Amino acid sequence: MRNETARHDITVVGGGLAGVCAAIAAARLGRTVALINNRPVLGGNSSSEVRVWVCGATGHGKNHHAREGGIMGELLVENQFRNPDGNPYYWDTVVLDAVRAEPNLTLYLNTDVREVEAEGPDDMRRITAVTGWTMGSERRIRFESKVFLDCTGDGLIGHLAGAHHRIGREAHAEYGEPWAPGAADDITLGSTLLFYTKDAGRPVKYVPPNFAKDISKTSIPQRRIIKAGDNGCAYWWIEFGGELDTVHDNEEIRDELWAVIYGIWDHIKNSGGFDAETMTLEWVGSVPGKREYRRFLGDYVLHQGDILGQSEFADRVAFGGWSIDLHPPQGVYAAEDGAKQRYTDGIYHIPYRSLYSVNTSNLLFAGRNISASHVAFGSTRVMATCATIGQAAGTAAALCAEQGLTPRALDVPSLQRTLLREDASVIGLTCDDSADLAPRARVTASSTLACIAVETPDEPWQLTADAGIVLPVDPQLTGIELLLDAEHDTEVVIELYDPVLGQNYVPRRLVATATVPVPAGSHQWVKTGLEWSPATPRNAFVLVRANEALALHTADRPTPGVLCFTRIPLRPQDEAPQPLREWTDAGLLRRTFCLRTGETSAFAPTRAVDGYLRPYAGPHQWVSEPSVSGAWLELAWPEPVTLHRIEVIADDDVNEDLINLHHHRTPFDTLPTLLRDYRIEARGPDGSWHTLSRTKDNRRRRTSHPLAEEVTTDALRVVVEATNGAASAHIVAVRAYAQE
Ligand SMILES: Cc1cc2nc3c(=O)[nH]c(=O)nc-3n(C[C@H](O)[C@H](O)[C@H](O)COP(=O)(O)OP(=O)(O)OC[C@H]3O[C@@H](n4cnc5c(N)ncnc54)[C@H](O)[C@@H]3O)c2cc1C
Known part of the structure; x- marks a missing residue:
């Protein structure tokens, strides 16, 4: 020792x-x-x-x-x-x-x-x-x-x-929380063990251990969803210990969880209710995942x-967005749902x-x-x-x-x-970095996406439910047109909302409404007449009211700055209002309703030096016209500057919901909007461009380019040779540092 x-x-x-x-x-x-x-x-x-x-x-x-x-x-x-x-x-x-x-x-x-x-x-x-x-x-x-x-x-x-x-749990009176109990208690969320299964490709028998629980004598088969092919976190509800002490009773909790897991597997394998003859257990957890124990007191609760x-x-220094997600103290044995969630x-x-x-x-x-x-x-x-x-x-x-x-x-x-x-996200704040010379430069580009126009449809989208479209408004929104089919003469009702908070994408404050006649026919561009010039750039939520006689059209591609939604009803158990649950991009992820708008400055080259590192009341990045090779973003200073390091922050599409395990599979390995191949050039005294750094096969958002020797120049360019699939070049930020 x-x-x-x-x-x-x-x-x-x-x-x-x-x-x-x-x-x-x-x-x-x-x-x-x-x-x-x-x-x-x-x-x-x-x-x-x-x-x-x-x-x-x-x-x-x-x-x-x-x-x-x-x-x-x-x-x-x-x-x-x-x-x-x-x-x-x-x-x-x-x-x-x-x-x-x-x-x-x-x-x-x-x-x-x-x-x-x-x-x-x-x-x-x-x-x-x-x-x-x-x-x-x-x-x-x-x-x-x-x-x-x-x-x-x-x-x-x-x-x-x-x-x-x-x-x-705190008492309701302590912080006035609607979800807190009347009196404080020592209930916590319980702990969980998970398991993985696999198909052996041949019949596999299962003899449960003596300690396996007979779950047919519990409410589990009635109250919880059990599927033969589910794995891991799909069984998050195997929870126990909320009424015990999740630390001091950890051993007892683990034993109970094992008994439940082997009992569930016995139910799947031997009850006759599942197609699981060739299935076997591949892994069973032994370290209980603890959800909750001590919570420290800081200067703020x-x-x-x-x-x-x-x-x-x-x-503010960090952010969250998961629902408030609390579970019944009895966990797996509770008669109610395994979780109550509110967004x-x-x-x-x-x-x-x-x-x-x-x-x-x-x-x-x-x-x-x-x-x-x-x-x-x-x-x-x-x-x-x-x-x-x-x-x-x-x-x-x-x-x-x-x-x-x-x-x-x-x-x-x-x-x-x-x-x-350091490229962390503090929502709604700009990076005010006095060492960065980029914000002092004049920023220009080879081209800029100036119009949102999605004109080639792939499929019609019946307006059986309200639809929503988020669009950047910078500095104004004009000339919104929608591509519509109408079974008979009818009208389309469109409402324009301000989401109010820069990080929100649900309709909150009504700005304008339009009702526009639509004659019978297909693929008709319909002018909505809606306009908006807010005091500062922001997003608009355009709500298209359901009309069974109408269909929008979708294009099978994402469009920078645009999100599309359909509206689903809340479930009976959901607290209202919860617009985030109602407005879903299910079926519309990476797709866009066909539409046209007037000109926008939302993707202007200056957005790459405006200090925002993620979308907030607008996209905050430079986006080129849809032609990547050779697209460039230029920073030019009135007097030459001496640079030691350049940083490029590419667009890793923070709208794409990535996950580490098997919840869902995102269909690409590298975010398409990330720059793949690019070079950084500096302008010499004779006006010619010299390559300072060349990047190939990039798959990262933030890349620091330290310069082997300091460079004195009056202009820099990031020249994009290829993205990882996006039609346009996207750059969130370019930073230029003298000696730090
Ligand atoms: C079954 C279950 C389902 C959940 N569902 C989700 C979900 O779907 N998605 C999600 O994101 N979150 C989920 N959560 C919540 C989430 O897992 C936890 O809140 C989160 O792991 C907390 O992160 P942490 O880093 O604070 O602690 P932990 O992940 O608990 O990590 C703490 C680490 O500290 C180590 N440690 C503890 N004590 C000591 C010590 N004395 N000395 C040295 N090392 C020590 C531990 O071994 C551990 O590695 C779930 C939790 C459970 C248990």
Whole structure:
């Protein structure tokens, strides 16, 4: 056995996606980081040991332009390239590779932290060290740091340090939450084990173990959906322990979950009700996936009203968008549905004050243990959201360690600036980076998509339900025409709405209405006459009312800046209003209703230097006309500038809902809108262009191009040679740095 001491600027305990993203973020900012995980595999509940699929703000595609950016975005895009079929082991390696790519980060796997040294009175605790035991290596390691992050999910580190926290549900009166119970209690969400099956191609018998539960004596077959071919997270509802203590009763909970799994499999194999003769169990989990335990108290407690009201916190540093998703305490044995879910109208903000301890001065946290009420946690708990929180907390830790500050004393605007500079997403804020010379340049392009015109139809779309079209309005919307078929003389009713919030894609404030006659006939361009000139650029939601005599037309291709929806009724159990559930792109994803509009500046070259890194009240990127090869974006300065590094942020289409495991398969490995081949050129004194950097087979969103030698020039060009499939060149941002 060995005793060791490890000194790092920052110690991150817990290698779930929150801890991984926190550690990577801090390491990229130049701090030395220890990332400690008590299991051999990173990724926490997303790892191949548990196999929960990574969900986030898209809410399985309900929210739009909502996929996470930053480090979580990088992981999802890389996983899509390497692992489009969602193999859990391949996902493990994507996460491990990302951690190993950071030279400032030291990874301690299999290291269980059980001791914490902390000092100070209850209202001013400070952690000096944590100690872990590396299983299999007999190493007892004491980790000393300036700043600590508890990303353990269960919150053991903060608990041992004396950080204030709570377990269970708050009373309704505490935060005025409609979904909170009348009295506070210690109920949590339960834990789950998952299993995978496979078809052996020949009959396989199944003899259940003695401990398997006879589920025919429970409500499970009546209350839950059981299908022979389902795998993994499709069985999220095998949940137990909400009325127990999910940590101290973990062993008992695991045994119950195993009994249920083997009982369900017995039911599938031997009840005669399923076509499963050749099926066998391929994998059964043994590490219970824990949903909930301690939630720390920060300077702010995020609650239900913040999520449903989309509170615009000045200190916002991350975002979420999953529904508030709570489960009955009895879990798998509950008579009611396995989950109750409520979506707000779009993605919501998470404040920095929920990420550091109210009473432990050098403790930040990220993941499912942040300062949120039980109800708000019901939404923030999904892993891509935990990961963006992790990047924010890790970035804050890096700035604190560098500046010798406590998390509470940190300057929040500088944290937000750093996050945006690192391409993390803080919704509605622009990257105000004084070192970046690009915003001072005059920006021009070889061509710009100036008109939205989808004129070649593939299929008619019967208007049996209301349809919706989101269009950028910059600076005005004029001349909207729709391609319509009419069975007989009729009229089309169109309403134009302002979604009000930049991140929302549902109709909220009615701006104008038009009723236009449509004579019988097919493929008729109908002028709507709708116009709108808002004070600032934004999106319009154009609602086309259902009319059984009418059909729109769809084209089988996506159109930059445009989203198309159809309206479905809420289910009886859904709380109303929930427009996000009503307006779905089912059947319309990557397709566009045929339409024409007047000119738009939404894709102007200047959008590539406007500081926005993702769609917000408009697309915020330069898009060329549909002809890629040789398309260029140029930055020209009035006086020559000396450059050391150039950064290109390509469009990774944050509307595409990527997932790490097998929930759905996205049909391409690389996002088509990403630049594939491009070069960066600088203009010489004689006006000729010289290549500074050439990129081939790119599949990333953000690429840094350090220059081998500094370059003095009055103009730069990014010349696009090929995209990964998109018809136009898309560039979200170009950044140009002098010595940093
Ligand atoms: C069955 C189930 C279904 C779910 N469904 C979804 C879903 O569909 N999609 C989704 O995104 N989310 C889902 N969730 C929620 C989500 O998995 C969690 O909220 C999320 O994993 C929390 O991330 P985290 O990084 O905070 O913690 P975790 O993923 O729990 O990671 C914590 C890590 O810290 C390590 N650790 C703990 N204690 C110590 C210690 N003392 N020393 C060292 N290391 C330690 C753990 O081993 C683990 O690796 C589900 C959860 C469960 C259990």
